[in-house]
Amino acid sequence: MKQSSSRLYRNDKPLREIVGDEIRARIFDGRFQPGDRLVERDLAEKFAASRHPVREALRELQREGLVESLPSRGVVVTTLDRRQVVNLFGIREALEVLAVREATEQVAAGAPHDLDRTLAQARAAIEAGDVGAAHEANARFHDEIIVLTGNELLQGILEPLLGRLHWLFRQILDVDVVVQEHERLRDAIVSGDPERAAALARAHVLAYRSHTLAYLFEGDGATEA
Incomplete structure (x- = not known):
């Protein structure tokens, strides 16, 4: 139509x-x-x-x-095979952990942020049964962390990957669990504890790496090596 x-x-x-x-x-x-x-x-x-x-x-x-x-x-x-998805998660782990650490330092220095509003939008979308809007809000949460760093070089490195990363964000079925993890990550960022925030960010990426690989490739007989 x-x-x-x-x-x-x-x-x-x-x-x-x-x-x-x-x-x-x-x-x-x-x-x-x-x-x-x-x-x-x-x-x-x-x-x-x-x-x-x-x-x-x-x-x-x-x-x-x-x-x-x-x-x-x-x-x-674009068709992403298992190897490409594994590589994307590797890049995401390295750069997002760095971004969270730098964003936490910026917040500790007084930088304003919209993380609370974005999380509220995700919660409202879940309550309304709008999974698509919840995914969009969760993707914005990650984008806002990158912007919050003030690191233009990091933003430039991530820019050509954002489309594929946003696609990966939408391969998670339980968006409520994602929001819960984002809320814990927000708490660590606003508390001004960069090491705790970085550790939570790494755990978040690794957990959803496993979920995403199982969801996309379970039963295909491929290995991650």
């Missing part, structure tokens, strides 16, 4: 960002599956837009790693 153009244009964002958000949402919720072709002409018709903002949106999604361009097929939704 064609997307109504009025909905797309009732937004202050540039159209390329709106189209990108729409495609990203479809990748995250499974309407666009790994390996699916994303044809400019078809997407432009779906969203009642010209091909130019669609092309720009696809370029941004390719920078995020959510889509890739294949010589024989054109642009397709």
Whole structure:
């Protein structure tokens, strides 16, 4: 069904960002599956837009790693194998632990933060039965920690990985448990204890690495080595 153009244009964002958000949402919720072709002409018709903002949106999604361009097929939704997921979690562990430590130091020095509001949004989404909104709030929680560091180099390193990391965040079925862990992490950050916060961040990543690998690849016979 064609997307109504009025909905797309009732937004202050540039159209390329709106189209990108729409495609990203479809990748995250499974309407666009790994390996699916994303044809400019078809997407432009779906969203009642010209091909130019669609092309720009696809370029941004390719920078995020959510889509890739294949010589024989054109642009397709990226397929992550077990090794790539393991590597992403390794990168996430290293960089997120660093980010949490630095964010805690910034908060201890008086930096303002929106972690409480984001956690409240996640809680409200769970109570409303909106799992998608809860996933979005949980992803924002991680993003806010990165911004809170004030470390532009770290932000630049993570930027091309964010799409794939956000996709991983949505592979967890029990979002309530995730929020509980985020609340404990928030408490450690605002207490100004960087080592405790870093330890909680590492435990959080490693726990969901195991859950995600089991959810995505259980029974495929692959090993993590």
